[in-house]
Amino acid sequence: AQSVSQHNHHVILSEAASLELGCNYSYGGTVNLFWYVQYPGQHLQLLLKYFSGDPLVKGIKGFEAEFIKSKFSFNLRKPSVQWSDTAEYFCAVNGGDKIIFGKGTRLHILP
Amino acid sequence: NAGVMQNPRHLVRRRGQEARLRCSPMKGHSHVYWYRQLPEEGLKFMVYLQKENIIDESGMPKERFSAEFPKEGPSILRIQQVVRGDSAAYFCASSRDVGETQYFGPGTRLLVL
Numbered sequence: 727a728q729s730v731s732q733h734n735h736h737v738i739l740s741e742a743a744s745l746e747l748g749c750n751y752s753y754g755g756t757v758n759l760f761w762y763v764q765y766p767g768q769h770l771q772l773l774l775k776y777f778s779g780d781p782l783v784k785g786i787k788g789f790e791a792e793f794i795k796s797k798f799s800f801n802l803r804k805p806s807v808q809w810s811d812t813a814e815y816f817c818a819v820n821g822g823d824k825i826i827f828g829k830g831t832r833l834h835i836l837p
Numbered sequence: 838n839a840g841v842m843q844n845p846r847h848l849v850r851r852r853g854q855e856a857r858l859r860c861s862p863m864k865g866h867s868h869v870y871w872y873r874q875l876p877e878e879g880l881k882f883m884v885y886l887q888k889e890n891i892i893d894e895s896g897m898p899k900e901r902f903s904a905e906f907p908k909e910g911p912s913i914l915r916i917q918q919v920v921r922g923d924s925a926a927y928f929c930a931s932s933r934d935v936g937e938t939q940y941f942g943p944g945t946r947l948l949v950l
Contacts, residue, residue, distance in 0.1 A: 730879075758936070769943035770880075770928065816879060823893050823935050824870065827879035 728753045732817050732828035739807055740836045747802040747831050749817030758820040759800040761791055762827075765813045773815070776800065787811070809837045839864065841931050841942035842911075849948045856916040856923070858945045862931030869912045870939060871904060874926040885935075886912060892935075919949045 733748035751757065761773040774785025781793040791802045800817060812835045817828040842861040850856050862869050867888050872880040873896075885893040886906035897904070901919075906912040916923055926946045930939035 760938075762941070770941035772938060772940070775938060820936065820939075823885045824882040824896070825872075825880075825930075825939055826882070827872075829877075829879040 728819065728821055728826045730817050730819050730826050730828040732815075732831050734831050735829065736832045736834070738834045738836065741809055742806050745802070745804040745807045745811075745833070747815055747817075747833070749800045749802065749828060750798050751800065751817075751819045751826075752798065753819055753821045753826075755821055759791075759793060760818040760820065760825070761785065761789070761800075761802050762816045762818060763813045764816070764830075770816070773802070807833075807835050809835045811835050841866075841929055841940055843927075843929050843942035843945050845945060846943060847946050847948070849950065850919050851950050852920055853918050856919050856947055856949075858914040858916075858927050858929075858947070859911040860914070860929030860931075860942060861911040862929075863940055866931035866933050866940075868932045868935055869906050870930045870932075871912075871914050872928045872930065874928060874944075876925075880928060883914075916947075919947075921949050923947060924949045 729752045731750045759776040762770045763773045774783050776783045776793045784790045789804050814830045814832050816830045818825045869886045871883040874880045882896040884897050884904045901917045903915045926944045928944045929942045932939045
């Protein structure tokens, strides 16, 4: 069965710290991979996506993610977080018509 | 270029009433998807529709839930005889074609009293 696993449910960091959010997926075929972000009180926004090509994907707001096929992983990274990065982050995989989401990671950045 | 629009943003219903949630896809998008987010859970796929057709409803509860996407007008997710367990955020997404990036609306937060 298709599934997405996010390693941490809550992460607390200080401003300027480096961030890595883990994501592993389980899917038998070709996949498209996504990270979505939901800022407090706002709707889901696409942060970045991987369809094919360079496995290191750069997204908005300084975020990047690396697709490692052998590890079935698509971890999200940012070298230096800001207070405004406080949000919930969802890893997702698209296999066919539907998107399978992870349970999300709530990131709190301390000023 | 308006994004995906959903209304209402908040909906309060008493047990046994009906809830109707509306979704207007982005311009040029003919594929609509509905997802439900329960507290402390990720989004779960419910149904995928193209104009006038249900393509995949594998995530829809078998009873009380229905969805449509008529030729004219928004997609509607209808929940009959709501129960407290239906309280959740319901998100709609749209895409230009299947397999392409899905863009999400702001969601409708349903509260069943």
